[in-house]
Amino acid sequence: MLVAVVALLVAGTGIVLIPRDSGTPPVLSFSETARLEALEDALLLRESATTLVASAAPGAGTAGPGNTVTLLTTHAQALLDPHNDGTSSPSAAPAGSAHTVSATPGNRATFLAGLAGSGWKRLEDAREADGGIARLLAAVGSAQVLEAERLAALWQLPLPEKATAVGPKAPAATPSTASCPSASPTPEPGSATTDTALAAVVRTQQEAIYVYQVALKRLDETKSAAAFKHLEGHEVLLRQAESFTSANCADVPASVPGYRLPPQFSQDPAGFLGTVELASLPRFGDLVALSTESTRSWAIENLLAAARRSLAWDAPLPALPGLVLEAGQLPPLPTPGSSKATASTLPLGG
Incomplete structure (x- = not known):
């Protein structure tokens, strides 16, 4: 009876009852926590890379950490809250969250450890995150792992032991085939x-x-040996992809006799192989976003592998492998005048 009287009073007077704020912050989802951690690491790494650039000898160029600053800037922009207009500080990772990067800029070896560790952590989190965030984390992680490998070779330093030992677990080459219904539902076209x-x-x-089969006849001995190795890898990948398709109760696309190759192939077969590898990145990125469990782990592993093959053929790897977007589409980072969202001022998550 009392509740009914209160309801009538509220309706008649237009009073809106607002519950008192308990002061307890909302619980963040795993995906949001993973995004915030990735953003914080990208900002901290960006600051460290900027310090390395500033301390480099005159005339050293930007092939080293200079390019890394640009890469990490793109990663931080992509990881910003999509509702952030660039005038407010990015939210920091929640207290007690895992943290992979030191807030104090260090030497090259320390920076490599942070960059590689961040990359592997993003790949690990991509296995559990929601679809869109999983694809983003896989793209960021792949790029950071490969950038750490590039810098390690440039600086003639070993990759950190943790970076070479940790990564997405490779699923079985042949997944177990589930019991498929006799008439599976047909998805909407497109x-x-x-x-x-x-x-x-x-x-x-x-x-x-x-x-690759056609290119083998046109490459010199050194490049032909590399192409043959990659060809064998693609044959294994095809068998695995077909197995995952069958296990998902779907029809495996039929093979075609051949493909029409553009003039670019005749002019530069090795360069065209890099183009082929680049073209596979969005496909693996889509699979990361649209799959789960062992299929997603397989897609994450092979997104990284395809990006590495792209680099082997000197293809221009995008800052976010597996995502199709332009840097101009990303929101700007908060400016120093409007925000104090630098890596050194973000509260660390632990």
Whole structure:
């Protein structure tokens, strides 16, 4: 009776009852926590890379940490809250969260450890995050791992032991086939599903195998040996992709006799192989976003592997492998005049 009287009073007077703020912050999801941790690490690494650039000898150029600053800037922009207009500080990772990067800029070895550790942590978190965030984390992680490898070779330093020992667990080459219904539901035409993503990966592997087979006859001895090794890898990938497709109760796309190759292939077969590898990155990125469990782990592992093959053929790897976007589409980082969101002032998550 009392509740009914209060309701009538509220309706008649227009009073809005607002519950008192308990002061307890809302519980963040795993995906949001992973995004915030990745953002904080990117900002801290960016500050350390900037310090390394400033301390470099005159005339050293930007091939080392200078390029890394640009890469990490793009990563931080991509990891910003999509609702942040660039005028407010990014939220820091919650207290007690895992943290992989030191807040104090250090030497090259320390920086390599932080960069590689951040990359592997992003790949690990991508296995559990929600679809869109998983794809973003996989892209950031792949790029950071490969950038750490590049800098280690440039500086003639070993990669940190943890970076070479930790990574996404490789799933079984042949997943167990589930019991498939006699008439599985047909998705809407043009819809993005695990089935469509797997089919796209299968097709890219079929095409890659064909291109590598033709290229073997046109490459010199050194490049031919590398191409043969990658060809064998693509043949394994195709079998695995077909197995995941069957386990997902979907039809494996039929192979085609051949593909029409553009003039670029005849002019530069090795360069075209890099283009083929680059073209597979968005397909693996889609599969990361649209799959779960062992299929996603396989997609994350092979997104990194495809990015590494792209670099082996001197292809221009994007800052976010597996994502198709332009840097101009990303929100700007908060400016020093409007925000104090630098890496050194962000509260550390632990």
